[in-house]
Amino acid sequence: MELTISIILGFMIIGAIYALHAKDLLSAVIAIGMVGYGLVICFLLLKAPDLAIVQIVVETITLVIMVAVVLDSTRSEIETIPDRRSIVQMILGFIIFAGLFYFFIQAIENLDPLGAHTLRMSEIYVNGAVEKTGSVNLVTGVLFDFRAYDTLGEAVILYTAALGALTLLRMKGKK
Amino acid sequence: MEGMSTIVKKITQLMAGLIFLYGIYIILHGHLTPGGGFAGGAIIAGAFILLILAFGNSALNLKKEVAGSSNIESVAILMVTILAMMALLFGIKVFFFNFLPKGTPGELLSAGAIPLYNIFIGIEVAGAILTIFLALVIFKEESSK
């Protein structure tokens, strides 16, 4: 399992790096779409079918929105010639990233490895949850019963984004 | 935005209906099978987006549509909030209390208020995504005039 996920993740990393360096914006957007679909496969392998459905639909819609934005623009990106300042910044950035990476490895050293997760708070969300919520799908049970307040917040965020898009995209700001 | 060719329009009409039905199925079976309000709502929004892309704004009055979809999402999320407070009517001072009878797990009419939440969340998500998309399309149309 770990090996399969690692290989897919490796492809996702390559896709992500390609998306960041693509000369053409449309190919960058499509590459990031592929990374998103790779994530869908990982979700399926990790026994998260709910997430796979949501991710595949949301990824498609994001892709449509991004393509709609990119399509009628000058798509090519202007690349810069690296000067001395950017080289210094790169070295500095590399050191910071290496440090973060090192600390992350140190930090997760003693945590549960993949697959050895134990339940504590979610014990209740799994055992006997069907009787408590009546929902056979445990994720739905968590989303709409145990933690329905979070779900309201989530719906409100989407509502806010729609309201924000309407607000930002009106033609005239001031009378 | 221009519409596409007649073949595309015909096929889209058929496909959009199927996708729409699939979205409704996903919403209604949210407590039984994978999926739920969010997935189903996004699928329904996808069906509408497909129609808009295929037919363009010549066949549709986008301004009217965006007002409609934003009203629908407001109503839907208001219903979710009211549903959350519904238990207050039954004298239980608890928000998000699952006040309906649970029924037999595994049947379509079970899990108390969860299917209701799923339906309203589904409508809200569909409305919100459609509003975002239409706002973008309208902006592109108007600013390129």
Next chain:
Amino acid sequence: MTVYILCFVLFLVGLYGVITRRNLIKIAISMSIMEFSIFLLLVLIGYIDNGLAPIVDPGTTGQVYVDPLPQAMVLTAIVIGLATTAMLMAIAIRLYRKYKTFDIREIKNLRG
């Protein structure tokens, strides 16, 4: 542990993109990459060996299911990600119509 480390590498790739890219769309893409890595990390945390997908068959007992809580969290986070991407795109298209470019070096009225 390799898979967690690769997840963090993906996160760092996104962080690198946010810091170095000079294109509005590329910055939005980098944010998506960071989101993806966190989604995957959360789902990996909740995975249990030989666990079933969290959909119970009412007749059976004694099954092991994967942790549904991280999945619920990721579902919420996916929708939040959609919302932030939508807002970013709305701003990006508006800025494009004003400046005719996505390049933030040419969009510089303000200096922090």
Next chain:
Amino acid sequence: MDALIPLFVAIPLISAFLIMLLGKLVKGFHRYFAPLTLLALLVMAVYEFSGLGTSSIQYTMGGWAYEGGFPVGIFMVLDGFSALMLCIINLIGFIALFYSLSYIRKYTAEGNYYALFCLIIAGMNGVVLSGDLFNLFVFLEVSVISSYALVAFGVGKTELEASFKYQVLGGLASMLILLAIGLIYWKTKTLNIADVRNVLDSGYSKPFYIFIQVLLISGFGLKAAIIPFHAWLPDAHSSAPSPISAMLSGVLIKAVGIYVLIRLFFNMFVFSHEIAVVITVLGTVSMVIGALLALIQWDVKRLLAYSSISQIGLVVMAFGMGMILLAKGDNLPVASLAIAGGLYHLVNHAVFKGLLFLNAGALEHRLDTRDLKKMGGLAPVMPVTSSTSFMASMSISGIPPFNGFFSKLIIIIAAINGKFYLLATLAVVVSIVTLAYFLKFQRFAFFNKSPGKSLEKIKEVPFPMSFSMVFLAILCLALSLLAFPSINDAVLRPAINVLMQSDLYSTTILGL
């Protein structure tokens, strides 16, 4: 009383939805409904605050409290600290909304403005009431996403650009926070803040602990615009419509930045000396650099924005000193004094910085410019704006008898008693620098000769705007009463207790 708690979130949400629905049908609906909502929330907040005392109330969503000994539901916790924050949020929110009634008329789509305003309030109320890490994150996103839209409300070039910058850095902060929450769940397998404390008490590895603390400091530091993370603040705060700038500077960076940082570091983590030193240093650096950068600004709102960074730095420094002393475990009265000073200054800053941004908005409303060089001689023609902004400037620079003097005095006394002589000196120096740039503001805006333009056409601002400014100016004077020990005890003591007895939070909730 406990049944009121979820209404702090539910009422503004319902109000926002109703504004979007009915605002199109009933003309002027939002102009009456939104202020009424905020007024109701303010009354509720004051009622809760006055009745609470040093006790704390838990409310569980969906009726799921403890199952099998674990807190499974989402807890909402109202204690002294969150009640104080609720009062500030809803007070400044109400005043800023009342001010908007005439200010926002020059913009289109007023209905969207009021709905987004209600959503930002709902988000902040949700954040300060939440007792659950992930729920806190969700409501934090509600408030920041609506603030992204509100910053760009004018949809001009600068607004959009500022909002984009704010969104990118805000999104980065959210990612860091979500990563930290994920790692915490990985280790503790719970999301309840009290329960996390309980689990962490029973052992953790040091690198893990430091890594999540660094993630959280960077994440919430970005939200609170502490100095290496401040790049978005001057742009966003100066480009937003003025009532929104008052909200952002007055409460948003406190509610989603400082409040959460303090809550997590006092009530969720066990104090560690290194992290306390890091927080103090960050606070001190932002205090000094923010003040120096403010000195060279000629844009009124940018000057105020940099001054916000500086004052927030002072607050963080005060809390940091308290943390250092608590980590050492000695000199507890001094730690209590430092925390009291920090809280007092937090309240004061919300009031006078809100007022100053409203003043700047009044100037912008009448003159259509924010450039100090183009102003001058306004004191006779805009007497209300001039006098209130003079009071606010004196207050923020720490001139007696205004409230700013007493809170700064308490912080400096605490620094001296805690043997942080360098920090005390720096606080005094920054106070003098603050006085310098606010005198510059006063002189160029109100007292210098006008640069050529005739002042006859300029009138005082309309009633809702002047009323809001006068109200906050009176509050500036009234809050100096908090310097009296008995009043201070009644108002700030519950909040100080929450922070001083840091493990009481978890033991009360878990009922240990």
